[in-house]
Amino acid sequence: MGKVYLIGAGPGAADLITVRGARLLAVADVVLHDALIEPAMLDYAPKARKIAVGKRCGKRSTAQHFINKQIVDAAREHGVVVRLKGGDPMLFGRADEEMRALEAAGIEYEIVPGITAALASAASLRRSLTLRGVSRSVALATHSRAADSAEIREQVNADSLVFYMGRDSAPEIAQQLMDAGRAGSTPVAIVEACSTPRERTLTLTLEGLAAGDAQLWLDPAQPSLLMIGDAFAERVLMSEPRADDSSSAASGERALRVA
């Protein structure tokens, strides 16, 4: 019996996998990977048989069931089996189903975390998800068509909101957030195909998002992330810190330049 490693591939760029993940790929006998994994990522695994197993989003239970079986079967034949998943396995990754299947089959496994898109997108945007005096909390969520605005308020609330797989329902999410009391002027950033050569970003407001302003811009073939909150506003630059400025009264020095 082999051992299975559920590895987070990160947001896309091959070098945003962890060192541990890359080292395990180098010794893997089999790699079962999401179809959306960037091809360059698989170069870390020269000796492995690579098997594409379903899409990251929108796969049905029966497909997941078949993936589980493929992983278990691979572990019965090979020593090092890697299940390579986009992003992080524990966040919108359906790792639970795969862990259950491995536990039921008595197969040893380990989880290797990956950079989730929210972190990589914040890096691309150069906007911190948390921001002193502005944002102390972040919610990571998906949108359910069944949710109404009351539910969005109850279920998902934080200073910064990040919606995964929200492309098609972006106007609906924005409207529900405004109905729940968020200002129409709240900044929104959308990052598409984060960290890949196809990466694009769009900034607008919640009101604009609700009006559908992003929908023509969005590419249905690429993953995208909606980031909503005051932390995603344009940054007002402060003047350079001075060595002799030991007080925190530097706000008087604001240059009011926009990043």
Next chain:
Amino acid sequence: MGKVYLIGAGPGAADLITVRGARLLAVADVVLHDALIEPAMLDYAPKARKIAVGKRCGKRSTAQHFINKQIVDAAREHGVVVRLKGGDPMLFGRADEEMRALEAAGIEYEIVPGITAALASAASLRRSLTLRGVSRSVALATHSRAADSAEIREQVNADSLVFYMGRDSAPEIAQQLMDAGRAGSTPVAIVEACSTPRERTLTLTLEGLAAGDAQLWLDPAQPSLLMIGDAFAERVLMSEPRADDSSSAASGERALRVA
């Protein structure tokens, strides 16, 4: 003028940094690192001068001000400057202050994301932060002493809650969440020193956390993460999936074993 890389070191283990981060450390001239960085992480940077700059948590504004100046000064003298921060720079990392200082000084910089403790802790616990039918959203937050239970409900709400730097206020957080309507039986997992040789985990209930049951167990010298929600419950195992079971009616096969 050099270029500055704000790099997330990840949760602790040296091999949980990204490949990109490790490669940049290898060519760095100077590394300004959080004091809490694991020493093995610095082995990636054999040729760099290493400077410990303040603790990850609890540093004061003036200290941050001095760190900003050190980064800017280093970039004026060296080609490749790495600012190595625990976890991810964009999440409770005060990257904003450093980005502002670099922008004000006209210094080129780039952010390299890191594995945040919530993801690494979920991997250690083998519990998915999101879980079909149980948890569709995750909030990442810190606790403010100024917050009351109404604020916790309003500001931070999601199916899974993760509190960073919540050790000392853990009973207070738990009590506020119960006051705001969370069941006392809600599962809680605490992961301390995640991914390091000192890693420990404790599972209890929200009621137990409120009663102070975790406080004697917690080590004040280690970082810890509070994870609260039904997604952190013990897993009830299902029997092994069968090749011929193409329906999703496998729930009838539940073996009711506990992980």
